[in-house]
Amino acid sequence: xxxxxxAVDVALRRGAFTLEASFAAGPGLTAxxxxxxxxxxxxxxxxxxxxxxxxxxxxxxxxxxVDTAARRFLPPHRRRVGVVFQDARLFPHLSVAxxxxxxxxxxxxxxxxAEYAAITGMLGxxxxxARQPAGLSGGERxxxxxxxxxxxxxxxxxxxxxxxxxxxxxxxxxxxYIERLRDEAGVPIVYVxxxxxxxxxxxxxxxxxxxxxxxxxxxxxxxxxxxxxxxxHGEPGALLDMVVEGTDAATGLTRLTGQAGPLLxxxxxxxxxxxxxxxxxxxxxxxxxxxxxxxxxxxxLPGRVAGxxxxxxxxxxxxxxxxxxxxxxxxxxxxxxxxxAPGREVVAIVKSAAFDPAGFGTGxxxxxx
Amino acid sequence: xxxxxxxxxxxxxLLSLQVATLATLASLPLxxxxxxxxxxxxxxxxxxxxxxxxxxxxxxPVVTGYLLLLAFGRKGVFGAPLAEFGIVxxxxxxxxxxxxxxxxxxxxxxxxxxxxxAVDARLExxxxxxxxxxxxxxxxxxxxxxxxxxxxxxxxxxAKAMGEFGATITFVSNxxxxxxxxxSAIYTLTQVPGGEGPxxxxxxxxxxxxxxxxxxxxxxxxxxxxxLGAG
Numbered sequence: 001x002x003x004x005x006x007a008v009d010v011a012l013r014r015g016a017f018t019l020e021a022s023f024a025a026g027p028g029l030t031a032x033x034x035x036x037x038x039x040x041x042x043x044x045x046x047x048x049x050x051x052x053x054x055x056x057x058x059x060x061x062x063x064x065x066v067d068t069a070a071r072r073f074l075p076p077h078r079r080r081v082g083v084v085f086q087d088a089r090l091f092p093h094l095s096v097a098x099x100x101x102x103x104x105x106x107x108x109x110x111x112x113x114a115e116y117a118a119i120t121g122m123l124g125x126x127x128x129x130a131r132q133p134a135g136l137s138g139g140e141r142x143x144x145x146x147x148x149x150x151x152x153x154x155x156x157x158x159x160x161x162x163x164x165x166x167x168x169x170x171x172x173x174x175x176x177y178i179e180r181l182r183d184e185a186g187v188p189i190v191y192v193x194x195x196x197x198x199x200x201x202x203x204x205x206x207x208x209x210x211x212x213x214x215x216x217x218x219x220x221x222x223x224x225x226x227x228x229x230x231x232x233h234g235e236p237g238a239l240l241d242m243v244v245e246g247t248d249a250a251t252g253l254t255r256l257t258g259q260a261g262p263l264l265x266x267x268x269x270x271x272x273x274x275x276x277x278x279x280x281x282x283x284x285x286x287x288x289x290x291x292x293x294x295x296x297x298x299x300x301l302p303g304r305v306a307g308x309x310x311x312x313x314x315x316x317x318x319x320x321x322x323x324x325x326x327x328x329x330x331x332x333x334x335x336x337x338x339x340x341a342p343g344r345e346v347v348a349i350v351k352s353a354a355f356d357p358a359g360f361g362t363g364x365x366x367x368x369x
Numbered sequence: 370x371x372x373x374x375x376x377x378x379x380x381x382x383l384l385s386l387q388v389a390t391l392a393t394l395a396s397l398p399l400x401x402x403x404x405x406x407x408x409x410x411x412x413x414x415x416x417x418x419x420x421x422x423x424x425x426x427x428x429x430p431v432v433t434g435y436l437l438l439l440a441f442g443r444k445g446v447f448g449a450p451l452a453e454f455g456i457v458x459x460x461x462x463x464x465x466x467x468x469x470x471x472x473x474x475x476x477x478x479x480x481x482x483x484x485x486x487a488v489d490a491r492l493e494x495x496x497x498x499x500x501x502x503x504x505x506x507x508x509x510x511x512x513x514x515x516x517x518x519x520x521x522x523x524x525x526x527x528a529k530a531m532g533e534f535g536a537t538i539t540f541v542s543n544x545x546x547x548x549x550x551x552x553s554a555i556y557t558l559t560q561v562p563g564g565e566g567p568x569x570x571x572x573x574x575x576x577x578x579x580x581x582x583x584x585x586x587x588x589x590x591x592x593x594x595x596x597l598g599a600g
Contacts (some may be wrong), residue, residue, distance in 0.1 A: 076497035089495040106500030
């Protein structure tokens, strides 16, 4: 078994709040997901060394960061754990270029113009280099903060709700950069969020926190389908890895292909071949027992009922479409009327208009650890 | 350019400037260190340190001067061993500087502490995660961001040193050319017949120096506000 990028097993008591968390994170992006007050930011502080656990051990890439049993505590500046905070925390007395150089000086890293150009290019911050942080927009600040953390060559990158302080337009501006970071920078990322949309779009692995404890951990696509986690993530849904096939100029619909079958979605303005990760919430999927005629919905994916999971007032129907699981939320009456049972052949119907263009992430195969 | 001042009066002005400069420069590192401790660290004895720093502000200056004489006089607790190394404070201009440094210390620390506290500690955390040791965090983030405020504290201490009288005259007496600072000179002139003219001239010099120091301090503080507000 290969060593995880990060192994955490800590306990901390702060007044009435108790954190007891144990999880491992692989390469790629691990999302710490939960409501505010669930202990996400405390965990980030513990991993970065900004707080000490009462008890426990944190190991990143083979380096012991803290081990209370061995009385070992590595101070933050010797951990090489980069942090991107919710409030970018750029140094106001330094220019953007000086902010970017800050970490390199202390890590005693030699100048690497190629890497510098690659990172500033990837984040689109070259035009900002001579500016002062005070003159930057929220989105620009967050991109500079990302670059600053990356240029210090961290072993691990922590991102504490980096989008929470931004409006929707700014979020949409930053998300593609985080996706490129995940796919190109090769640094394991721990990403804190309470937004299902962000997590569904970015996460390979999910650690669900609730009241200071790990409620569930595993591949994002599996956990986001789980009905027992509804109180935490709101609405379960399927994550599909698809590829853009092309856009029909006449209908304005983009055709995606994937394991589950083809999907037509509103024009995404992405070139053919772009990999995409699509989240389809269970409430946006209907179930038919035969391919319906005269239906306005564009997407009908044949499959087989894989399971029925009671979820609150309804039932979550798991539909196996050629190996990819789709979820549909139905009432118990509907399940009875259609005589749905595992093994039954059905058609899952998804409205094209149900897709939110902002909810599409560039995808890649999900990594499980 | 003598501004109508006699040689002895000039001597007093120059000596005061010399004393105040040494007092300010010598207490600068210690003041910064104590201000940082009070602003950023929680440790046992913190309240005691805070009280000790403020003591010269509430004690009668004569008492402070007398305590200095007991501690740093030729036979004092610290004075006797220091005299072995040829370091003597009593009745020397360096003693005047020591008295002024002690009297100005609370003002310096207070201004520096306020401006250090105004620096966002979260920026210091961020600097730490980027690999800066606590000392480097202080030198590259905390100090630059609080520099105008810290300088204002130094200017305040300088101004206080220019005007210090009670502790100085008790500790190092009032010897023309050696320990007679500007306030001591004014005091002496008011005690002799015919001294009103020179006393008034020195008073004007003193007022001018004080106002200049105050303006510089205000300007620095305003700059500090702008800089921190811009973050």
